[in-house]
Amino acid sequence: MARVNNNIITQGLSGTLGGTLVFRQSGNRTIVSTAPRETDREPSPKQLAHQQRFQEAALYAKAQLATPEGKAEYEAARDENNNSAYAIAVADFMQAPDIRELDLSNYAGKVGDTMRARVTDNFKVVGVTVRIENGDGSLVEEGPAVQQPNAVDWVFTAKKANTSLEGDKITFRATDKPGNPTTETKTL
Numbered sequence: 001m002a003r004v005n006n007n008i009i010t011q012g013l014s015g016t017l018g019g020t021l022v023f024r025q026s027g028n029r030t031i032v033s034t035a036p037r038e039t040d041r042e043p044s045p046k047q048l049a050h051q052q053r054f055q056e057a058a059l060y061a062k063a064q065l066a067t068p069e070g071k072a073e074y075e076a077a078r079d080e081n082n083n084s085a086y087a088i089a090v091a092d093f094m095q096a097p098d099i100r101e102l103d104l105s106n107y108a109g110k111v112g113d114t115m116r117a118r119v120t121d122n123f124k125v126v127g128v129t130v131r132i133e134n135g136d137g138s139l140v141e142e143g144p145a146v147q148q149p150n151a152v153d154w155v156f157t158a159k160k161a162n163t164s165l166e167g168d169k170i171t172f173r174a175t176d177k178p179g180n181p182t183t184e185t186k187t188l
Contacts, residue, residue, distance in 0.1 A: 026081075053094065060178055061089035073177075077123060092123040096180035099172055104186060107170075109162035117145065117154045117184070119174045128174045130156040135167025145172070 014023050016035055024031050043051065064070030065085060074085035074092075083091075101118040119125050125147070132140040140162045145154035154174075162168065171185040 054090075057090045057093035060093045061086050064089045074123075088123065092121075092176065093178040093180070095122045095176075096182045097121040097125050097174040097176050099174055099182055099184040102170075102172060102184060102186055104170060104188070107158065109158070109165050111158055111161055113158045115145075115156045115158075115170065115172075117156075117172045117174070118152050119154055119172075119182075120152055121174075121176045124177050125154075125174055126177055128154040128156075128172060131169075131171040131173070132158075132162060133169045133171070134162075134164060135169075140168070 014025050014030075016022050020035055022033050022035050061074075064074060070089075071085060074089045077088050078085060098120050099117055100120060101116075103116040103118075107113045107115045115130060117128055117130075119128055128145040128147075129142065130145055131142040134140055141158065141160040143156065143159065145156040147154050154172075156172075165188045168188045169185055170188065171183055173181055173183045175181050
């Protein structure tokens with residue numbers, strides 16, 4: 001694929017040339033690529049699953065842009081690449097949040113101890129929850145983490161004492177606007 005900026009020969013050109021090249025416009029750029037080839041093969045289960053997920057993403061994007069709040073939120077995220085609000089919403093649906101770092105160094109099982117997770121997303125993280133389980137699987141506590149002013153750190157403050165940390169599992173679960181979950185678990 002080639003990208004051409006401000007070329008008088010290709011400026012405004014779009015469509016197929018000779019069945020081999022495809023031209024399309026994106027902002028002030030002309031994008032040139034080879035034409036897609038048709039195939040007689042049946043799609044694999046993985047390809048079918050991807051097609052289904054993309055179809056769900058398209059429906060999600062249309063539903064978001066049909067509401068004034070959703071449309072305003074995704075329109076505000078448009079960037080210098082001229083990505084449309086629709087494309088941003090589709091990409092948001094397709095990508096789950098990323099938990100990049102867990103810091104449990106300030107947690108010793110006491111009320112008021114904290115844990116931190118660094119969480120990012122291609123659009124917006126809407127929530128992070130923390131679940132603390134003893135080694136035998138019994139629940140110690142579960143609750144929301146609080147987003148910090150830097151927008152990427154989420155801090156959970158313990159509200160219950162936990163006397164036995166050996167083998168405990170700490171699970172962070174992050175979700176984005178479309179509801180995509182990502183979980184990360186550490187064992188003490």
